[in-house]
Amino acid sequence: MTEVFSGRCWRFGDDLASDQLIPPHHVFEYDPAVLRRHLLAEVRPQLSCEAKAGDVLVTGRNFANGSHHSHPFLAMKEMGVGLICETISRGPFRLAVFVGVPLLVAGPDVIAGLGDSDALQVNFTTGAIRNQTTGRSFAVEPLAPFLQDIVAVGGGLNYARALLEAEGTDNAKR
Amino acid sequence: MAATLAEKILARASGRDRVEPGEIVWVTPDLVTTPEVSFPAYVNRLRQNGIDRFALPERVVVAIDHEVPVHSKEGAERNRRTRQLARETGVGHLFDGDGITHPLVVERGHVRPLDFVAAADTHTPSLGGVGALGVPFSIELTMILAIGRIWVKVPETVRVEIRGKCPPGVTARDLVLATMARVDADLANYRVIEFGGEAVAALSIPERMTLCGLCIDMGAKSAVTEVDERCVAFLAERGVTGVEPVRADPGCRYAAVVTLDASTLSPQVSIPPSPTHVRPVAELADTRIQHAYIGSCASGSLAELTAAADLLDGRTVHPEVQMLVIPATRRIYQQAMENGVLARLSAAGAMVSPPTCGPCFGGLAQLAAGEARISTSTRNDPGRMGSRDAQIYLGSALTVAASAIAGRIADPRDYLPAHTPAHMEDAAR
Secondary structure (H helix, E strand, O other), rough: OOOOOEEEEEEEEOOHHHHOOHHHHHOOOOOOHHHHOOOOOOOOOOHHHHHOOEEEEEOOOOEEEOOOOOHHHHHHHHHEEEEEEEEHHHHHHHHHHHHHOOOEEEHHHHHHOOOOOOEEEOOOOEEEEEEOOOOEEEEOOOHHHHHHHHHHOHHHHHHHHHHHHHHHHHOEEE | OOOOOHHHHHHHOOOOOEEEEEEOOEEEOOOOEEEEHHHHHHHHHHOOOOOOOOOOOOEEEEEEEEOOOOOHHHHHHHHHHHHHHHHOOOOOEOOOOOOOOHHHHHOOOOOOOOOOOEEOOHHHHHHHOOOOOEOOHHHHHHHHHHHOOOEEEEEEEEEEEOOOOOOOOOOOOHHHHHHHHHHOHHEEEEEEEEEEEEEHOOOHHHHHHHHHHHHHHHHHHHHEEEEEEEHHHHHHOOOOOOOEEEEOOOOOOOOOEEEEEOOOOOOOOEOOOOOOOOEHHHHOOOOOOOOOEEEOOOOOOOHHHHHHHHOOOOOOOOOOOOOOOOOOHHHHHHHHHHHHHHHHHHHHHHHEEOOOOOHHHHHOOOOOOOEEEOOOOOOOOOOOOOOOOEEEEEEEEHHHHHHHOOOOOOOOHOOOOOOOOOHHHHHHH
């Protein structure tokens, strides 16, 4: 992954449910290029048009609660955005790692210091966050190195294939 | 060292004597389940990544359950691919329109107590009703299919002890909704809920599955109940033998212990926008509904269909309400047809459809803007069943049946066969 993200802060509140991220009737759709158009489309329609690679979604507590669908994270990876949330339950946390979306979990003081449209520089490897609009800097604990490895190789499937190749089984073919 | 049920299961699945909360272990699932919604897409993803064989195909169960009977060209193609890929990959079992995955794998004897089950679908924690740990992995299932194992952070356990006896009209749904009112996402997050106590021991196995299945919606990793003689007997009838009762070790460590008294509970309803927004049914008495649904993996058992039919005896569904009933599995459908329950429901004005997840995720019987449904399904996010401007309320099969009669959300205690009026019971307490 690109460890350092520079871009706009897209700020959201608490309790953003998985079904709000991408409505569940898109559950049969797995094409990331299609899914990115639906990401938060009913909450913040301009996101899918205006977000650029390097932008960061910043959310409050209990991000992506509810259904454990990979769809929102496939859309985020396709957009090239990173994620900072105050709390995230285990299902969506795992999905972010598996899909390869860079992620930080930050305290309420950090989240409060990141406003919508602020220019951010976020180092997902070290946990250093700089808000260039306000000039404030924050340091949060990064993901465990083991999980950063999965994100860094581009997600769990790349990681699985590397394991299979290392074990020399014939289940993986190039 | 004393272990919780979840710690026993994860120690077993990781091939270790014991595990500690917080450590990351690699576990080998005993069973891997995926519905047709995801299976062909997962196989495609694996093949695109150069992985064309499963590590442990015999442990994989695929179920065509979300769009049954198929009602789109895309669904028809997806089902065709699912059948073809299930053959090509040599999965252990393909269920084709036989019911909803989670109740189905228990009914057909694919799950044993202390099993670790990895599922694509969210509501697999219902397998905790037979003392297994069902954990949803969504698309991470591809990794499990590829290498036969997955990393797991050993969770802490929250013990929920439910004492007392459920009053008439109070069901497993009401117990789990009452639990949600006490265990919020911050307490549940990354933890397993372990249920015990007199009220839980009194539940049937399908009721215990309802209790555990809905814990995912409070943010828990999974949920589990103790394995007692009742569970052993239930499994023996389904061909699962050699099972011993098992419970947490005395003195094991819990992140928290929450105690509820079932005898003080009333029927509960989840109001929009999420299952954790729980209110006593009495507070919603003026809420008009146009739709009522009994079904999903969280409901649709023979006992619930029978209880709904009993409540509807001599009554009819309100003329302005569409009531839909979907048995959770083909076997339940067959039994309910043979014993007359489906005929009684139909005679009262309910529609009956074959087993499917359908309405629960908006794949069938969608709602229009301004409409409201009371449902036994799993979630009530805006837009989940059609229009974002429709309202979804969640309650027990009894609450749904009573509401279908009344045309508004109703207290089932006022409709129970040979009932004591709820206000008199409350007065007597």
